[in-house]
Amino acid sequence: MKAISYARTGDSSVLRLHDRHVPEPGDGEVRVRIVVSGVNPTDWKHRKGDAPGHELDFPEVVPHHDGAGVVDAVGAGVSGLSVGDRVWVFMAQLERPNGTAQEYVVLPVATVVPLPDDVSFAVGASLGVPAITAHRALTVAEGWPSRLYPGALQGATVLVAGGAGAVGHAAIQLARWAGARVITTVSTPEKEALAAAAGAHHIVNYRAGDTATAIREVAPDGVDIVVEVAPAQNAELDAAVVSNRATISIYANDGGLSVELDVISNMWVNARYQFLVLYTVGEDALANGRDDVAAAVRDGAMGVGDDHGLPLHYFSLEDTAAAHDAVESGVTGKVLVQVSD
Secondary structure (H helix, E strand, O other), X not given: OEXXXXXXXXXXXXXXXXXXXXOOOOOOEEEEEEEEEEEOHHHHHHHHOOOOXXXXXXXXXXXXXXXXXXXXXXXXXXXXXXXXXXXXXXXXXXXXXXXXXXXXXXXXHHHEEXXXXXXXXXXXXXXXXXXXXXXXXXXXXXXXXXXXOOOOOOOXXXXXXXXXXXXXXXXXXXXXXXXXXXXXXXXXXXXXHHHHHXXXXXXXXOOOOOXXXXXXXXXXXXXXXXXXXXXXXXXXXXXXHEEEEEEEEEOOOOOOOOOOOOHHHHHHXXXXXXXXXXXXXXXXXXXXXXXXXXXXXXXXXXOOEHHHOEOEEXXXXXXXHHHHHHHXXXXXXXXXXXXXX
C-alpha cells in the first residue's frame, strides 16, 4: 500500500511517499481503507517540531489524525462494526505512529465511528479533531450540560472567535444544533458569508468597528460560553462581553502571544478560563465528544463545503506536502487528501 511518512522533523520536504505492508488488526482493532484524510494544524506543527532534525517519538511517523473510509478487516473482540461499513476516524496518532495519510490504517475500535450512507467521506474526514475540540469547548461551562444534544444549550449565548476556521465552523454547527444562540467574529466580508452559511445567528467583523459594543447590542446580558482561538488578542474583548459565571474555552493560541488578564473585570463576573487539548483530555471526554458529534452527523447538522461555510481544498496523496503547506499558510477552509477512490 502507499503511505506518506517522515523520519525527522522539518518543513514539508521531509514527507515521503513509499510502499508499506498492509497491517493486520489485533484484538479490539479495526483496519480501515482510507478514502479521504483530513489535515489539521496539529499535523504540520508536529511534523515541523521545535527545530529541524529533532528526534521523533517513533522512528517513522505517518501523519494525520482524521479521516474517513471503509472498514476492511476487524480483529478479535470487535462488535458493532463489520467489513464494508462506512466510517470516520479520529485521533489516529494518539500514542501511535500511524495516521491516516496512507491507504490502510489499523485503529482501536473506540476511534472508529459509523458514517451514515447519506453523509460524504469529506464530511467524515472533516470531523475528528475540529469537531471534538469544539464539543469540548462547549461542554465545560459551569451551569450548562457536559453533553450536547438538541436543546442542551437552549437559552445560552455562545461567542465563537474566528467562525470561519475549522474548529470555529464546527462550534457554530454544534452550538446551533444544541439550541444556543450563536455569535461569531470574523475579519472579512468573505468570512462573514462563510459564518452565515455555517449557521451563525449574528456575525461581527472585528475590523469594522467596536466589536464589544456590537456583541453587547445583540447580547446585552453577555455571552455564556466563549470558544476562543486567540486569547491574547481577545482577552480584553472577552472580559467586556461575558455574562456572570461565563466560561472562556481556549483551544489554541493564534499569534503565540502571552495572555494578560485584567483580574478585577474577570473576577467581578466570576469568569472561568478553561484550557483544553485533546491529547490529554482523557478517554471519557473523547468518547463523549465522539458520540455527541456522531449524533449531530446523523441529524444532518455537520455539513461542509461552500454551502455550509467550510470550503474544501483537495490534494492527492502524492501532494500531501502541498496540503501541509496550505494549512500552514492559513488557507480558509478544510484541507483534505484524497487517498483512494
